[in-house]
Amino acid sequence: MTAVSPTLEVRDLETHFFTRDGVVEAVHGVSFQVGAGEVLGLVGESGSGKSVTGFSILGLVDQPGRIAGGQILFQGRDLVQLAEKERRKLRGSKIAMIFQDPMMTLNPVLRIDTQMTEAVRAHRDVSHARALEICREALVKVGIPAPDERLASYPHQFSGGMRQRVAIAIAFLNEPALIIADEPTTALDVTIQGQILHEAQTLCRETGTAMIWITHDLAVVAGLADHICVMYAGRIVEQGPIDAVLDRPAHPYTVGLIGSVPSRNRRGGRLFQIPGMTPSLLNLAAGCAFRNRCPRATAACLEEPPVRAASHGRQVRCVHPHDGPLEEVLS
Amino acid sequence: MSALPGSPGTSRSPAERRPILEAAGITKRFVKRLDLAGKIARRLGSSIHEETVHAVDGVDLTVGAGEVVGLVGESGCGKSTFGRMVAGILPPTEGTLRFDGKPVWRDGRVAAKETALAIQMIFQDPFASLDPRMRVEEIIGEAPRVHGLVPRSGIADYVAETMLRVGLDPDFRRRYAHQFSGGQRQRIGIARALAVQPRFLVCDEAIAALDVSIQAQVINLFMDLRQDLDLTYLFISHDLSVVEHIADRVVIMYLGRVVEIAATEDIFDAPNHPYTQALLSEVPRIELRKRSYHPVKGEIPSPLDPPPGCHFHPRCPHATARCSAERPALREIAPARWSACHLNDGS
Ligand SMILES: Nc1ncnc2c1ncn2[C@@H]1O[C@H](COP(=O)(O)OP(=O)(O)OP(=O)(O)O)[C@@H](O)[C@H]1O
Ligand SMILES: Nc1ncnc2c1ncn2[C@@H]1O[C@H](COP(=O)(O)OP(=O)(O)OP(=O)(O)O)[C@@H](O)[C@H]1O
Ligand code: SF4
Ligand code: SF4
Ligand SMILES: [Mg+2]
Ligand SMILES: [Mg+2]
Numbered sequence: 196m197t198a199v200s201p202t203l204e205v206r207d208l209e210t211h212f213f214t215r216d217g218v219v220e221a222v223h224g225v226s227f228q229v230g231a232g233e234v235l236g237l238v239g240e241s242g243s244g245k246s247v248t249g250f251s252i253l254g255l256v257d258q259p260g261r262i263a264g265g266q267i268l269f270q271g272r273d274l275v276q277l278a279e280k281e282r283r284k285l286r287g288s289k290i291a292m293i294f295q296d297p298m299m300t301l302n303p304v305l306r307i308d309t310q311m312t313e314a315v316r317a318h319r320d321v322s323h324a325r326a327l328e329i330c331r332e333a334l335v336k337v338g339i340p341a342p343d344e345r346l347a348s349y350p351h352q353f354s355g356g357m358r359q360r361v362a363i364a365i366a367f368l369n370e371p372a373l374i375i376a377d378e379p380t381t382a383l384d385v386t387i388q389g390q391i392l393h394e395a396q397t398l399c400r401e402t403g404t405a406m407i408w409i410t411h412d413l414a415v416v417a418g419l420a421d422h423i424c425v426m427y428a429g430r431i432v433e434q435g436p437i438d439a440v441l442d443r444p445a446h447p448y449t450v451g452l453i454g455s456v457p458s459r460n461r462r463g464g465r466l467f468q469i470p471g472m473t474p475s476l477l478n479l480a481a482g483c484a485f486r487n488r489c490p491r492a493t494a495a496c497l498e499e500p501p502v503r504a505a506s507h508g509r510q511v512r513c514v515h516p517h518d519g520p521l522e523e524v525l526s
Numbered sequence: 527m528s529a530l531p532g533s534p535g536t537s538r539s540p541a542e543r544r545p546i547l548e549a550a551g552i553t554k555r556f557v558k559r560l561d562l563a564g565k566i567a568r569r570l571g572s573s574i575h576e577e578t579v580h581a582v583d584g585v586d587l588t589v590g591a592g593e594v595v596g597l598v599g600e601s602g603c604g605k606s607t608f609g610r611m612v613a614g615i616l617p618p619t620e621g622t623l624r625f626d627g628k629p630v631w632r633d634g635r636v637a638a639k640e641t642a643l644a645i646q647m648i649f650q651d652p653f654a655s656l657d658p659r660m661r662v663e664e665i666i667g668e669a670p671r672v673h674g675l676v677p678r679s680g681i682a683d684y685v686a687e688t689m690l691r692v693g694l695d696p697d698f699r700r701r702y703a704h705q706f707s708g709g710q711r712q713r714i715g716i717a718r719a720l721a722v723q724p725r726f727l728v729c730d731e732a733i734a735a736l737d738v739s740i741q742a743q744v745i746n747l748f749m750d751l752r753q754d755l756d757l758t759y760l761f762i763s764h765d766l767s768v769v770e771h772i773a774d775r776v777v778i779m780y781l782g783r784v785v786e787i788a789a790t791e792d793i794f795d796a797p798n799h800p801y802t803q804a805l806l807s808e809v810p811r812i813e814l815r816k817r818s819y820h821p822v823k824g825e826i827p828s829p830l831d832p833p834p835g836c837h838f839h840p841r842c843p844h845a846t847a848r849c850s851a852e853r854p855a856l857r858e859i860a861p862a863r864w865s866a867c868h869l870n871d872g873s
Contacts, residue, residue, distance in 0.1 A: 240737040354825055384600040384764065386822045389808035393819035411738065414767065414810035418817045437815055455742030457771035458812055462791075465749070466742035466771070472707050473737070 201228040202270060202372050202405035203252070209264035210244075210251045219476045221247040221260065223429040226502070229373070229405040229422070234396075236416030236437070237409045238452075239426030240473055245409045248426070249375045252407075253292055254282040270372065288318035291366035295378040297358040300365055301350045308346040311365060318369050333364040337394045356387035363391065367398050374399075377409045392419055413456055417441055425449050428474060428484035431502075435509030444524060445505050445516035447489045454525050467525060483513070491515045543590025546726065546758050547612065551621035554582040554607050558830075577830050581607040583782035584621070586856065589726075594752065594759040596773030596790070598766060598805075600826050603779045605762045609728045612760060613647035625726070643673060646719035650731035652711035656703040656718075662689070663699040666717045675722060684721070691754075692717045692747060709740035716747065720755070730762045745772060766809045770794050778802050781829055781837040784856055787864040798865040801838045836868070844869055 210222035222244045229235045237245050250256050252267055254274060267274040269290065274282060286292075294300060302310055311330035312323060321329070327346070334342040337360040350358055359379060366374055376395065380388040396419060399406050408419055416423055417437065424434040425446065433446040444450045454467025471488040480486065482497040489496070493515065500514045517524045556579040568575070582604040589595050597605050610616035611623060614636040623630040625645060629637050636642045649655045656665060667685045670676045676684045686696035692713040703711055712732065719727060729748070733741045749772060751757055763769050769776060769790075776793045778786045778801065786799040797803045804822040824841040827833055833840050839849040848868055856866040 240739065356825065384826065385766065385805060385808045386600065386826070388810075389819045390821035392810075393821050396819065412810065413738070414812045414814075417812045418810045418814050418819070421816070441812060441815070451739060453812065455739045456812055457745070457767045459770075462771060466746055468743050468746060469739040472709075 199230065200271060201230045202233075203407075204228040204268040205248075205252070205265070206268070207265040208248070208251060208267065209262065210247050210256055210260060211263045212260040214259055214477075217477050220429050220479075221476065222251060224502075225265070225426075225429075225431050227422075227424050227431065227434060229407060231372070231405055232399060232403040233422065234399060234406045234408055234420045236420030236423040237407055237426065238411060238413055238416050238423065240411060240452075242473060242476070243426040244429040245411075245426055246377055249292070249377050249407065249409055252373075252375060253286060253290060254279065284318075287314060288369045289371055290373045290375070291369070291371040293359075293362055293366050293374065293376040293379045295381050297355075297362035298350065300362040301358060303350055305349075306346070307348055307350070307361060311346070311368065314365055314368050329368065330364075333368055334361070336367070336398065337361070337364045338390060339364070356383050356390070359383065359387075359391060360394065363394060363398075367402065367404070370402055371404055374404055374406045375409070376406060378411070379408075380415065381410065381412070388415075395419075413441070413453065425452065428479060429476060430484060430512055431510075432485065432512045433509060435505075435507065439507035439509050442521055443507060443509075443517075443519065444521060445509055445511045445518060446485075446513045447491050447515075447517070448485050450517060450521075450524050451488075453521060485513075543593060545588045546591040546626060547587075547589040547760075548624040549585055549587045549608075549612070549621065550623075552582060552585045552587075552608065552611060552618050552623060553580070553620040554604070554611060554616065555579065555619045556581055579829050580782045580832065581829065582611070582618075585779075585784050587777060587784065587787070589758060589760065591725075591758055592752075592756060593775065594761055594773045596769035596776045597760060597762045597779065598764065598769055598776060599779035600764065600805075602781075602826065602829055604782045604829075605764075605779060606730050608779075609647065609730050609760060609762050612726075613645050613728045614642045615647065639673070643669075643722045644724050645726045645728065646722065646724040647728040647730060648712075648715055648719050648732045650734050652703075652708060652715050652735070655715055656711060658702060658704050661700050661702060662694075662706075662714055665703065665714060666721050669718070670721045670723075673722065688717045688721050691720065691751070693743070707740075708736055709743055712736060712740075712744055713747070716744075716751075720751070724757070726758045726760070728760045728762070731764070732761075733768065734763070734765065741768070748772065766806065767811065778805070781827065781832050783837060783866065784864075785838070785866050787856075789862060792863060798859060798863065798870070799867050800842045800844055800869070804841070836866075 206226050208222050208225040212219040212221055225248060239245050251262055262275055308327060308330065312326040315326040315329050331342050334345060339345050339360055380391050410416055420437050423437050423440045424431045427448050433440060433449045441453065444453055451467060451469035469488055483500050486492050486496045495514045500512050502510050502512050505511045505516055506518060558577045558579060585608060599605055611618045614630055617631050617634045625641050630641055631637060663685045666688055667681045670684060671681055685699060689696045694713050703714060733744050736744060761773055773790050776788065776790050777784055780801050786802045793802060797806050822841055835850040835852050836854050839845040854866045854868045856864050857870060859865050859870045
């Protein structure tokens with residue numbers, strides 16, 4: 196598998212917002228890759244740059260933001276250099292997005308069949324009847340009962356979980372090579388979240404779609420992803436195979452994050468607390484962005500740490516990384 | 527032993543717990559009034575009528591002094607409505623609620639000021655529940671001053687002490703709420719509740735809006751306060767791992783009814799009710815990698831028109847004809863374990 200080039204490779208991405216108060220480096224030096232049929236989990240706390248990373252790949256960064264550096268290689272082509280017209284052609288066909296709010300995808304005043312067949316025929320030369328058939332199959336795949344009835348309905352006639360399933364069906368309609376899902380289950384109940392995770396997982400396996408799943412919920416990523424990237428203050432501070440990162444976290448921030456999640460093994464005990472607060476990106480101190488909250492900080496951390504390879508396939512942006520199993524590192 | 531419905535029982539509690547809160551047959555119905563268009567439509571002969579939501583439907587629950595009871599269930603199952611009735615914010619349609627043996631409600635009003643102060647509620651959204659034009663010292667100090675809990679001259683010290691207790695620097699007392707981070711704002715909300723010296727806290731999704739690392743700080747704070755102040759909690763959350771971490775007992779609700787009550791380890795290790803089983807199997811856990819999800823089928827039905835008999839029957843893999851006809855009662859199936867499912871009747 197490693198010989199095959201990845202579906203998406205992001206290299207040294209920089210996305211900055213040029214605000215009145217100064218430059219916000221929302222994404223800084225971000226690199227990762229996802230292969231066909233793989234799920235990459237992108238986690239981090241509010242404001243860490245997860246969504247801006249997703250929007251950068253789709254070419255949807257809003258003013259006053261823009262991509263200030265790096266490459267986004269999709270099937271070998273650099274999306275950063277691509278004309279907007281070309282990019283628009285990719286969106287909805289080769290690259291699709293699922294948002295937290297399904298109404299970002301759905302049009303409230305159009306019937307589901309109208310929206311879905313339009314999405315198919317915008318990118319494929321098929322008859323209306325064939326398009327309708329494709330849409331029907333897509334709804335069945337995401338577990339929507341009575342698809343014919345549903346096709347003739349408007350979005351407001353659906354529950355939140357049902358709408359999200361329709362949005363997923365639309366994302367998979369044109370068999371995209373890459374899907375970016377931004378917190379798609381955060382607003383949903385546990386049983387409905389389970390259904391959606393199940394559907395997304397199955398579809399990826401069946402179609403070989405590469406997927407980036409953005410969430411602040413480590414437990415969701417643990418159950419779904421092959422590879423995980425942990426973001427902090429616009430940077431990926433640690434990444435690697437899911438088991439390696441969750442069982443042997445190397446970066447002090449990853450350790451703190453895992454320690455703060457209630458877990459079976461530590462029922463009733465004190466949760467680990469990361470001291471201090473998430474810094475404002477506007478006046479980030481020089482050096483390691485985690486420096487003023489880090490128990491391992493030394494003078495060496497006054498310079499921005501480079502990304503280094505660590506054991507078990509991990510990559511870490513830290514000069515004093517941990518190297519050991521979680522229990523050892525947490526105590 | 528004639529255990530109270532849903533009572534903690536004695537077999538497992540560390541000490542025999544005196545009941546502090548007793549709910550019997552608590553029910554809340556909301557009537558959805560017709561809007562103007564609806565009224566006109568009805569006058570023109572449409573069959574539209576006012577709809578009734580059974581938000582909470584006959585809940586029996588006893589909470590022991592010093593206990594942390596977790597209340598869990600999916601959106602719209604009535605958790606907040608129940609919590610607001612307990613906290614003296616919303617009068618029940620039917621049933622009785624007793625706190626320390628005395629009724630909480632009388633003729634649609636909170637029966638006594640002492641009860642109103644003794645039970646405090648902490649909300650999900652620290653932004654919405656704090657007045658942005660008030661300084662922190664006013665937010666925290668107002669109620670104790672109004673209710674004469676502290677002499678005027680002592681208010682400043684009292685506020686400082688309360689702030690310290692929740693981990694806020696008293697130097698910030700003259701700041702406004704909007705000048706704090708989300709986690710700090712939630713601490714201000716907690717300090718405001720603690721300032722009236724409550725004995726019972728209803729926490730309604732009190733950490734849901736916070737980032738994970740901030741959640742950990744607030745969970746630890748709740749556990750410290752329980753120790754230091756001997757507080758009792760009704761902890762409402764849809765996050766099962768958080769409830770598992772902090773609760774002694776767990777109450778599971780589905781569409782307005784309690785379906786299961788048990789000690790935390792019992793419910794998580796061996797859930798009895800088919801809905802509890804389904805719910806727990808869906809919880810994402812950091813220890814479970816690359817799992818296959820085997821989801822519960824179907825949607826959560828509308829509380830406007832809940833299924834007859836057992837509300838869970840359209841989604842239940844074990845449902846029989848009896849389940850769609852007869853409402854299963856909440857029964858004690860083992861010491862201190864309660865479940866509402868016909869399967870427990872044996873045959
Ligand atoms: N239009 C904008 N102008 C200025 N700054 C922005 C803009 N959009 C985003 N940012 C900043 O970029 C940073 C990253 O934001 P982003 O939305 O990617 O965070 P996130 O990790 O997705 O957080 P969340 O979990 O809250 O969704 C934030 O600090 C945010 O304030
Ligand atoms: N003031 C009201 N008027 C009419 N219906 C209401 C009112 N308050 C709540 N309801 C309805 O009562 C039911 C229970 O609502 P409640 O807010 O108690 O649920 P919940 O379990 O707290 O849900 P969530 O997890 O979404 O907070 C819902 O169907 C809700 O729409
Ligand atoms: S580089 Fe230094 S400050 Fe940053 S995470 Fe590593 S040890 Fe901590
Ligand atoms: S009473 Fe019947 S439908 Fe309800 S949970 Fe038990 S078996 Fe399932
Ligand atoms: Mg985001
Ligand atoms: Mg609620």
